[in-house]
Amino acid sequence: MSLLLPPAFWLGAWQLCAFWVDRHVQGRGNELLLPYPATVLAALVRLGGTAPFWGIVLASLGRIVAGMALGIVLGALLAALTYLSPWAHRILAPAIRVIRATPVASFILLVLLWTGRDRVPVIIAALMVLPVVWENLSRGLRETDPQLLEMGRLYRFTRWQMVRLIYLPSLWPYFLSAVTTAMGLAWKSGVAAEVLCLPGRAIGAQVYHAKLYLEIPDLFAWTAAVVILSLLLEGLLRALLRAGKGGSAP
Amino acid sequence: MTDIHLDHISFEYGRREILSDFTLTLPGAGVTILRGPSGCGKTTLLRLLAGLEQPRSGQITGVCPRETAFLFQENRLLPWRTAEQHLTDVLPRDRREEAERWLALTELTGEEHSYPAALSGGMCRRLALARCLALGGRLYLLDEPFAGVDPQRASRIMTGLRALPAPVLLTSHEYHILSLAHRVIDLDGPPLRVV
Secondary structure, X not given: OOOOHHHHHXXXXXXXHHHHHHHHXXXXXXXXXXXXXXXXXXXXXXXXXXXXXXXXXXXXXXXXXXXXXXXXXXXXXXXXXXXXXXXXXXXXXXXXXXXXXXXXXXXXXXXXXXXXXXXXXXXXXXXXXXXHHHHHHHHHHHOOOHHXXXXXXXXXXXXXXXXXXXXXXXXXXXXXXXXHHHHHHHHHHHHHHHHHHOOOOOHHHHHHHHHHXXXXXXXXXXXXXXXXXXXXXXXXXXXXXXXXXXXXXX | OOOEEEEEEEEEEOOEEEEEEEEEEEOOOOEEEEEOOOOOOHHHXXXXXXXXXXXXXXXXXXXXXXXXXXXXXXXXXXXXXXXXXHXXXXXXXXXXXXXXXXXXXXXXXXXXXXXXXXXOHHHHHHHHHXXXXXXXXXXXXXXXXXXXXXXXXXXXXHHHHHOOOOOEEEEOOOHHHHHHOOEEEEEEOOOOEEO
């Protein structure tokens, strides 16, 4: 019951707003400004019933997942490098902070100039994920319990044991937090890149066309598809990470 | 093992002088208890012997830090490892079956698959001790091994420590185990001195 209450509240608020807009425009079509939730649901069901919808969803999902994986791997490698080498930290940390501060639209347009339009969403999602993963894992590495590290050294742990028994378990909460935050960022930036670059089959391209032809319920429906996919993927990832951790922790 | 000599050792934490021109000879066999008030410098003395701290001046002979097994004052257990895994982590691959022996000596048999969060304070202390014993070495340096352990159990474990092949140097406030040591050294400080 408590799980259903927040979505019910917001759906109610949406319904009320759409009703208010409908009254305000006096029958000239609120669907152009703010469609009713039922209209959007109908659009989503209609789109979901077509074969191209699933192809488009899978193509976008593939790009976002690829971008996330790339961002996580690069972020983790850079976190390890900047932790081990103060010089690497001095050189790379400002660059990563610049990536984080740069507007995503600037990146999208620049990357579009340098590479093919199909690759842009992957690269953009990776660029948005990388600083989050780097920041979280760097903090995790810095905050690894020095007493445990001293114990590991004195108890003659090998390097691999230090990593496997002390660093990785200590980093786990930081990694989980990074991945959860990065997931939302990857979807937002990846779809934004698709809107601007219009790759072959992409949710972003559908959002763009829906806006262009004023098919606002479709625009809402595609947006809802992104939100649902993002939440599903986040849930799946959390479950996978929990399963991967299982057995080695209380 | 030969006796351990601390010759004119000086050591400070910042401006706080812990050892000043301290000299002591420790026996290279049996169980020796270092007894003294909290903060007198006992832990620092053990950390110097383990090579975790370097003296500002003076010399320590008769001990190789790489061959010591040190029990920290804190348990320093890994929350994500079971009791048995704590021991197998420090044992060589061909001696992993010894874990059972050390768990038995510290009276933790039956807790092999328990994580530290499921153990009481005294059990965690005994697990930390078991891990240190499993690590092994030519000298055992045990900092407050019986903190939170009930007196009867501490006495039984102490009897087990007496049977170890290497010398044991431990700090303790527990009076009931003093009679089980081969030697008791009374200390005071800081700066640390033999009373």
